[in-house]
Every structure is written in C-alpha cells, then in structure tokens.
Amino acid sequence: MNQQMVNKLEEKGLSCPFVIAKTGETTVSEKNSSLKAKLSQMGTVIYESIGAVGRIKIETIEILGKIKGLIMEVEDEHIVGGLFDQPLNKSIPDIYALIKDTRSQAKPVTAPEAKPKVQFSPVFLDELKAILKDYVGDFTDRIYQNQLKAQRINPNEFSEEDVRRFILALGKAAGMIIGPSKGREVINKMLAKLK
Amino acid sequence: MEILDKIPGIIGYAVINADDGSIEEVRGSSTTPLGDLAAFFSSAGDVIKNSLALGGINYISLSYGANRLVIFPFDSKYLGIEIERDGDPLLFMEQVKTPPAEIAQPKVIEVPRSLSSKVLQVNMLVEEFGGEANRGHWLEVLNQGVGILGGDILPFIGIIDNKLSFKDSPPAENEEEFVQGLRSIIDFLVKKAVEEMGSSQARVKVQVVIEKMRQG
Numbered sequence: 001m002n003q004q005m006v007n008k009l010e011e012k013g014l015s016c017p018f019v020i021a022k023t024g025e026t027t028v029s030e031k032n033s034s035l036k037a038k039l040s041q042m043g044t045v046i047y048e049s050i051g052a053v054g055r056i057k058i059e060t061i062e063i064l065g066k067i068k069g070l071i072m073e074v075e076d077e078h079i080v081g082g083l084f085d086q087p088l089n090k091s092i093p094d095i096y097a098l099i100k101d102t103r104s105q106a107k108p109v110t111a112p113e114a115k116p117k118v119q120f121s122p123v124f125l126d127e128l129k130a131i132l133k134d135y136v137g138d139f140t141d142r143i144y145q146n147q148l149k150a151q152r153i154n155p156n157e158f159s160e161e162d163v164r165r166f167i168l169a170l171g172k173a174a175g176m177i178i179g180p181s182k183g184r185e186v187i188n189k190m191l192a193k194l195k
Numbered sequence: 196m197e198i199l200d201k202i203p204g205i206i207g208y209a210v211i212n213a214d215d216g217s218i219e220e221v222r223g224s225s226t227t228p229l230g231d232l233a234a235f236f237s238s239a240g241d242v243i244k245n246s247l248a249l250g251g252i253n254y255i256s257l258s259y260g261a262n263r264l265v266i267f268p269f270d271s272k273y274l275g276i277e278i279e280r281d282g283d284p285l286l287f288m289e290q291v292k293t294p295p296a297e298i299a300q301p302k303v304i305e306v307p308r309s310l311s312s313k314v315l316q317v318n319m320l321v322e323e324f325g326g327e328a329n330r331g332h333w334l335e336v337l338n339q340g341v342g343i344l345g346g347d348i349l350p351f352i353g354i355i356d357n358k359l360s361f362k363d364s365p366p367a368e369n370e371e372e373f374v375q376g377l378r379s380i381i382d383f384l385v386k387k388a389v390e391e392m393g394s395s396q397a398r399v400k401v402q403v404v405i406e407k408m409r410q411g
Contacts (some may be wrong), residue, residue, distance in 0.1 A: 038246050039247075042246060045243055057259055058257050058259050063255050064254055065251060070249070138382065142376065146345075
C-alpha cells in the first residue's frame with residue numbers, strides 16, 4: 001500500500017515522494033532508491049525530535065534549504081512527504097493537498113498494534129466541560145473554547161487521541177489558574193471518563 | 196531580540212544558540228514549549244540538511260494545532276517564532292530581518308476605546324500589584340493569563356517595554372470577543388492577587404486602580 005501511494009504521488013508530479021514508518025521501514029519509488037537509507041535516517045531524526053518534545057502533536061514539517069526542501073505530513077505511525085529541488089515547482093499548500101488527496105485514496109499501512117480511531121459523542125465534551133467548571137468556574141468557557149481551537153478539535157467528530165490531547169491542554173491551562181497539582185487532578189478526572 | 200516583541204502576529208519566540216543548541220531566551224504568551232521545540236528541531240534540521248544536501252537552511256516550519264513555529268537562522272542564532280498556522284513564514288522572516296530604521300512609515304495602530312481602556316486597566320493592575328520590585332513576576336503572571344485566556348487576540352497584543360500593548364489594529368468584527376478576552380485576563384490577575392496577597396490587600400489595590408481610571 002505504501003509503495004502504491006509513493007508511486008501515485010510520483011505520478012502526480014512529486015519528484016521524490018516517501019513514506020517513513022515509525023518502525024523505520026521506508027518506502028520510496030524505484031527511481032529514488034539510492035536515497036532510501038538517507039531518508040530513513042531523516043525519519044529517525046524526526047521521530048526522535050518529536051519524541052523528545054513529547055507533549056506537542058506536530059502535524060506537518062517543512063525543512064526548506066537553499067538547494068532542496070522537505071515537506072512532510074506527520075501521523076502517529078508514519079510520515080508522508082517529498083524531497084524537492086529548490087525552487088519548488090508547486091506551492092506548499094498544493095503539495096499538502098496532493099499528499100492529503102493521495103493519502104485518503106490509499107491509506108499507508110500502519111504498525112499492526114496501532115489502535116483504530118474510536119469516535120466519541122459530542123456529549124462527551126460537555127462532560128469534560130462540566131469537570132473543568134468545577135475547578136475554574138467563570139474561566140471555563142474561555143479556556144474550553146481557546147483550547148478547542150488551539151488543538152483544532154472538531155466537536156462533531158473527534159478520536160480518542162484528540163480527546164487525550166484536548167484533556168492535557170485543558171489540564172495544563174487550568175493548572176495555570178488553580179495551580180499545577182489541581183491541574184493534574186483535572187486531567188485525572190477527565191481521563192477517568194475515558195475508561 | 197526586542198524587535199520580535201513588536202511584530203504583529205508573533206505570539207511568542209525562542210532564541211537558540213546555533214553553536215551549542217542552548218536556549219538563550221523564550222518570550223511571549225505562547226503556552227507551547229517554544230524553547231524545546233526550537234532547540235530540538237534546529238539541531239535536527241542541521242543533521243538533515245547535511246545528510247540530504249539541502250543547502251543552507253532557509254527555514255523549518257512545524258505546524259501543530261492552530262499555530263506554527265518557524266525556525267530560521269539569524270546571525271549566529273536560530274530564532275523560533277510562533278505564528279498562526281496560516282501565516283506566511285517568509286513574510287515574518289522578512290519583517291524580523293528588516294531593521295526598524297528601514298521601515299518607511301510605521302503603521303498607525305487604531306484601537307477602539309473599549310479595548311484600549313481594558314489594556315490600560317491591565318497595565319495599571321500589573322503596576323499596582325507588582326510595584327517596581329515585583330514587576331517581573333507580575334509580567335510573567337500576565338503572560339500566562341494572556342496565553343490561556345487571550346484566544347484570538349494573541350497575534351494582536353504583546354508585552355512591549357513592560358506594558359501590554361497592541362501591535363496591530365484589531366479587526367472591528369472581533370471587538371466584543373477581544374473585550375471578553377481582556378476582561379478574563381483582568382479577572383485572572385485579580386484572582387492571582389487575592390491568592391498572593393490576600394483578599395483585603397488585593398481589594399485595596401484594585402480600588403486604587405479603579406480610582407485612577409475614574410480620574411482619567
């Protein structure tokens with residue numbers, strides 16, 4: 001499946017597309033096989049950097065040099081992107097649109113242990129908001145709305161991973177008002193709702 | 196890097212020593228660990244640049260949530276600036292690299308009275324709570340409040356020369372939302388003052404600010 005996606009991206013005009021799984025498995029087109037090892041190393045460096053920072057869900061990465069550039073979409077188990085000569089022959093939003101479009105047609109193969117995305121009811125978010133209100137009172141609406149936007153959560157369609165990220169962000173923000181230990185309490189109460 | 200405080204749209208920034216990757220400075224109202232992100236990814240960028248022969252780094256951009264961090268070399272440092280996700284990195288880099296003296300006509304910032312009076316109140320509260328001795332601490336508290344409660348107002352305001360200020364004219368259609376944001380920030384400061392100095396002392400200081408504002 002990953003090979004199919006790389007080939008499709010190449011057909012659509014990306015000169016050196018790649019898929020790098022978190023496991024290290026790297027897929028490139030036949031034409032770019034000489035770059036496979038270096039792209040794989042690049043993937044390792046990216047995953048290590050993301051792991052080192054930890055708390056942030058990075059969704060896209062661009063590394064633009066004077067000679068070549070990298071444009072990548074980051075998902076939990078893989079990175080999909082391309083290596084380009086500068087100047088780019090497509091705009092960056094066009095490249096992301098192309099990757100997104102191709103990805104939706106051929107989802108990359110993820111690690112076997114990857115959990116399927118569980119969908120939650122919007123009512124669940126109201127329950128989180130009620131917990132938040134017990135701790136931060138009048139600040140609830142602003143914190144809730146700001147974090148909903150900052151974490152780009154769609155209240156009508158979100159996964160467990162989205163919820164976890166949202167809970168951590170709410171707890172962190174609440175902690176700045178009521179202190180870090182109470183903030184941790186907020187997180188624990190909200191996470192308990194997930195079980 | 197005081198110039199970064201004044202550029203509209205920069206929510207926060209980090210300055211990284213390009214030689215050893217150490218974090219030299221982190222400022223602004225961002226709730227993201229900008230120092231760590233900029234330090235790790237500037238080092239990663241150096242490794243990747245050499246390995247894949249990218250040439251000198253123009254910039255590295257990381258998108259997360261509603262924002263992005265743009266990391267780029269500047270003198271012997273890496274700067275990491277947090278902007279809104281749909282912001283144009285090149286535009287911001289250009290502004291950072293243009294010395295203020297070369298900017299032909301400084302922008303006139305127009306702020307409705309409903310917002311300017313709230314910002315004035317915020318600054319008076321910080322001054323009253325912190326005085327000369329404790330101002331740094333209260334500016335930190337203010338930064339936290341702005342970061343978690345400011346919302347959409349964040350790209351338009353920042354602390355410049357120890358005062359909360361508008362860096363750009365806010366869009367008229369957001370006036371009410373921005374007033375609400377500033378009101379929350381004021382409530383946050385008062386709550387913190389009550390915690391730190393007790394309700395009676397905090398109340399006296401708030402009263403002093405109200406009195407000063409009344410006198411104009």
